[in-house]
Amino acid sequence: MRAELKKKIAAVCEQKMAAKGNSVGLSFYAFFANKNSQPDLLMEAATWWIQTHQLDHFEKASKVLALIKAES
Numbered sequence: 001m002r003a004e005l006k007k008k009i010a011a012v013c014e015q016k017m018a019a020k021g022n023s024v025g026l027s028f029y030a031f032f033a034n035k036n037s038q039p040d041l042l043m044e045a046a047t048w049w050i051q052t053h054q055l056d057h058f059e060k061a062s063k064v065l066a067l068i069k070a071e072s
Contacts, residue, residue, distance in 0.1 A: 001048050005031075005041055006068050013065040025058040 012031050016024045028049040032042055049055050053067060 001044055001071070005044055006072060009045070010065060010068050013061040013068070016061045017065070022060070022062045024061050026061050026064070027058050
């Protein structure tokens with residue numbers, strides 16, 4: 001996954017956790033303001049989420065952040 005997307009995912013996870021606590025859940029759609037404005041990045045995130053890590057539709061932001069940090 002490209003570095004730009006990893007940074008975006010980490011930032012969104014950190015923002016959501018700061019606002020709603022460590023148990024907040026999110027889906028990969030949370031990383032995109034308009035879900036159709038960046039189809040290549042959306043598919044890259046979806047592939048990482050669904051195929052690479054076999055995550056459920058909603059996962060805890062803390063889990064997603066840990067996965068991103070482990071890959072950096």
